[in-house]
Amino acid sequence: MAILVLAEHDNASLKLDTAKVVACGQAIGGEIDVLVVGHNCDGVVSEAQKLAGVRNVLVADSASYANHLAENISELMLGIASDYEHVLAPASSFGKDVLPRVAALLDVSQLSEVIEVVSSDTFVRPIYAGSVLATVQSLDDKKVMTVRSSAFDAVALDGNAERVALTQDVAPQAEFVEQSLTESERPELGSASVVVSGGRALGNSENFALLEQLADKLGGAVGASRAAVDAGFVPNDLQVGQTGKIVAPDLYIAVGISGAIQHLAGMKDSKVIVAINKDPEAPIFQVADYGLEADLFDAVPQLLAQL
């Protein structure tokens, strides 16, 4: 059995999620190859070669892959998928962009957000915003799966995989025009070990500065509930939850967030959850390890002073 893991990277370094998806591949069992598609990405390839348990790192290095366009990557993957029973990618924006195209081109059903491997054809995945875990069996001859990386521990970096250059290039299906990125000094929300999130109770974007200070003191990222995003306090790439990012940091601090099921779907697997809310009945306290019943405008400044 052979497993292909699509690496996520920015041509400079490999995203940690890839090491977690390789761990999912190990749980399935079989020879694991990692596919690095990019341009001038030798550093990424060297990092991928160190992933424990990886046989080959397949490298498609071409200007047409520089911007990681899903249309071009999926065409390439179609050409090599015949060698593999499993095709895996992280359930990140990148993986969710590429893999459904691969599944469609292969005419198989995708298994999304896999969190546990039962056997090589049976997997556990959350449904209904994580309220229910479904065990699903795929009868397709190829299993195309996005993997929720927060459910797997990254493999060690003591491997020594072979580098294999792919020579086939694809006729570009899409052309890159421009990318506009939010620049931030803070760690990325999806991989930060500390996340400080704010809800509707913050009231406006100026008050969110309180949480930014708290996040900076703790070396963390800032997140938000959908209510805070919809009210325009913060941009929507900070949204945590069912329709936002799924995070599982070591420490999640929810400030003025009620704890709606759709929010919990994005953060309930955090190692330690702290909630600050003035309503003792707020559902967030049911998942919190530490709950502080307080007005956030008293509690957060005090916390900042103590830190």
Ligand SMILES: Cc1cc2nc3c(=O)[nH]c(=O)nc-3n(C[C@H](O)[C@H](O)[C@H](O)COP(=O)(O)OP(=O)(O)OC[C@H]3O[C@@H](n4cnc5c(N)ncnc54)[C@H](O)[C@@H]3O)c2cc1C
């Ligand atoms: C299909 C669908 C998808 C959704 N996806 C998401 C999602 O991805 N993420 C998400 O977050 N939501 C999502 N939602 C919305 C979700 O249902 C909630 O409406 C939302 O999470 C509420 O945000 P909130 O907790 O900030 O606001 P509220 O529910 O209004 O809670 C505010 C909380 O702040 C407390 N509070 C008020 N003032 C203070 C104060 N001064 N000090 C301390 N505490 C205070 C209140 O007691 C209350 O508990 C989705 C909804 C639907 C229907």
